Amino acid sequence: MNPRSDRSQPRFSHLFLFSGGTFHSHLANWLICRKIGKMELPESIPFSSVDEKLPVSQGDFRDFAEDPIAEMRKLYAEHGSLALLQDGFKKVAFAFGPVWNQPVLSNAQDYHSMFFAIRGSRNSSLRRLTSGLLSMNEDEHREHRRMLMGPFARKSFEKYFEGIDFLTAEMLNSWKVGDEKDILAEMTQFMLRVTSGMLFGLDNPEFAYKLGHMLHEWVQMNHEIGTGAFVADSKYTERYQDLLTLSDELEVQLKRLLEMKRQNPGDGKDVLSILMKAYQEEDAVDDAKLMGHIALLFAASHLTTAHTFTWTFLLLSQHPSVMQELHTELQAGVLSNPLNPNSTETSLDRILKESMRVLPASAYSQRICARDMTLGPLQLTMGTPVVFSQYMTHHMSALYPNPDQFQPERWLDIKPSPYAYLPFGTGPRMCIGGPLAMVILKMVIPKILSRFKLSTVPNSTINGRVISTMLTPTSTVPLLLEEQDGNFTSAPIQGSIHNLVHLPSAGKDAIRHAA
Numbered sequence: 418m419n420p421r422s423d424r425s426q427p428r429f430s431h432l433f434l435f436s437g438g439t440f441h442s443h444l445a446n447w448l449i450c451r452k453i454g455k456m457e458l459p460e461s462i463p464f465s466s467v468d469e470k471l472p473v474s475q476g477d478f479r480d481f482a483e484d485p486i487a488e489m490r491k492l493y494a495e496h497g498s499l500a501l502l503q504d505g506f507k508k509v510a511f512a513f514g515p516v517w518n519q520p521v522l523s524n525a526q527d528y529h530s531m532f533f534a535i536r537g538s539r540n541s542s543l544r545r546l547t548s549g550l551l552s553m554n555e556d557e558h559r560e561h562r563r564m565l566m567g568p569f570a571r572k573s574f575e576k577y578f579e580g581i582d583f584l585t586a587e588m589l590n591s592w593k594v595g596d597e598k599d600i601l602a603e604m605t606q607f608m609l610r611v612t613s614g615m616l617f618g619l620d621n622p623e624f625a626y627k628l629g630h631m632l633h634e635w636v637q638m639n640h641e642i643g644t645g646a647f648v649a650d651s652k653y654t655e656r657y658q659d660l661l662t663l664s665d666e667l668e669v670q671l672k673r674l675l676e677m678k679r680q681n682p683g684d685g686k687d688v689l690s691i692l693m694k695a696y697q698e699e700d701a702v703d704d705a706k707l708m709g710h711i712a713l714l715f716a717a718s719h720l721t722t723a724h725t726f727t728w729t730f731l732l733l734s735q736h737p738s739v740m741q742e743l744h745t746e747l748q749a750g751v752l753s754n755p756l757n758p759n760s761t762e763t764s765l766d767r768i769l770k771e772s773m774r775v776l777p778a779s780a781y782s783q784r785i786c787a788r789d790m791t792l793g794p795l796q797l798t799m800g801t802p803v804v805f806s807q808y809m810t811h812h813m814s815a816l817y818p819n820p821d822q823f824q825p826e827r828w829l830d831i832k833p834s835p836y837a838y839l840p841f842g843t844g845p846r847m848c849i850g851g852p853l854a855m856v857i858l859k860m861v862i863p864k865i866l867s868r869f870k871l872s873t874v875p876n877s878t879i880n881g882r883v884i885s886t887m888l889t890p891t892s893t894v895p896l897l898l899e900e901q902d903g904n905f906t907s908a909p910i911q912g913s914i915h916n917l918v919h920l921p922s923a924g925k926d927a928i929r930h931a932a
């Protein structure tokens with residue numbers, strides 16, 4: 418039997434947080450939320466009186482797991498910026514756009530964070546490795562976040578530059594004019610090395626990279642079965658045992674790393690050394706927590722940044738006039754110091770902002786209601802997941818005209834609120850590595866583009882979709898390495914990339930408007 422057609426039995430799962438209760442009207446609350454700051458609720462919201470019609474759709478969470486963007490678009494088209502998806506007894510709330518992002522993301526006391534994947538049983542290595550910031554809330558979160566901020570403060574960045582420069586040169590020296598490169602594989606490998614170096618130091622590069630590879634596999638596996646935290650389907654959970662085994666092995670290696678660091682602290686310039694020192698000074702050494710932080714930092718950092726590199730190079734290769742402007746700035750040498758706070762905004766700043774708007778590496782995330790509460794007209798019981806989405810918010814035409822088009826020049830005229838533009842999230846749980854990721858992108862992109870022209874391979878097929886919470890290229894992303902001669906053209910490409918962004922070579926009707 419096709420499991421998708423078996424709708425007669427509600428599916429129960431110990432993995433899923435149940436939510437029950439009845440719905441009531443909460444018009445007053447909704448009206449208060451209607452105008453927050455400068456942001457108006459988009460006109461399209463269809464309920465005029467909450468009693469008339471609540472924004473509830475019956476659905477199948479497996480459809481959401483398969484294609485989160487398609488499901489979110491459907492909910493948005495049907496209900497506007499607030500919706501509840503109900504599958505049997507289970508419910509998930511969806512909050513799209515700045516009006517609802519604000520309460521969900523600013524109120525960390527009522528909207529708790531939850532690790533994006535299955536966490537394992539109480540005494541498992543998986544549970545310990547997933548105990549980093551994303552699994553912490555309230556006082557515990559505040560305390561650990563404060564200690565973690567040190568290595569991610571701007572004054573710490575210079576410690577990582579030497580390693581990043583070295584690894585960039587190593588990658589570029591392995592590239593040759595005429596090569597066709599899968600830029601996704603290249604940038605993933607590059608970020609794996611950069612992240613391993615930044616987190617563990619490069620005094621023992623072989624061990625750092627070995628650990629990096631293990632963490633990479635562990636992160637990938639978490640994302641693959643991550644959707645299992647939402648839906649009960651063996652498709653997502655059959656690799657769970659493999660994840661438990663890998664977690665055991667990873668924990669052994671991370672313990673080894675901590676021992677090595679204690680015996681030989683090295684130059685102390687890596688994130689782990691800085692953290693260990695901070696924890697020691699506060700007499701708060703807890704190896705399980707340290708390992709949880711390291712695992713999360715790796716998970717949060719390397720693929721998000723690798724995907725941002727990949728999407729940006731793809732978008733540039735499809736937009737020759739944008740590339741031309743960047744090249745002119747590169748030649749004028751105005752991009753050389755990404756750390757200079759006094760430098761005026763360059764086209765690279767706008768390109769990165771726009772790339773992360775139109776193809777945000779983190780497409781959505783979720784919170785869990787910490788108590789029974791209301792969100793607009795919805796009454797949500799404790800434990801109900803609330804999904805918010807960067808992709809949906811960034812593609813709202815009321816906020817960004819022609820939202821599916823890559824138009825870096827729009828940033829000359831706009832300054833959206835942190836609830837309308839949030840590639841790094843916002844509020845008390847905003848990404849702690851965002852500024853560092855931006856510096857890495859701004860350091861490395863000019864170096865690559867000074868050496869090589871990256872051109873689209875005509876008619877290549879580029880696919881992308883959301884896996885777990887990440888907007889991920891799901892095919893290779895082949896680009897041709899050519900001599901940088903400053904003459905840019907583009908060529909048509911195929912694939913599901915056209916469902917995510919409107920590319921000029923695709924013609925007018927290639928994409929439905931996302932939101």
Ligand code: HEM
Nearest residue numbers: 550717718721722725778779782841842846848849850854
């Ligand atoms: C382009 C690269 C990156 C993107 C797009 C990104 C995106 C995000 C987003 C959207 C969140 C908020 C999630 C939520 O609210 O549920 C987040 C949180 C986080 N990110 Fe990043 N991130 C990036 C790079 C990094 C880097 C380089 C690091 C560290 C080395 C990092 C570490 C973290 C941590 C620890 C959190 C959790 C913060 C907390 O819960 O308090 N990220 N990131």
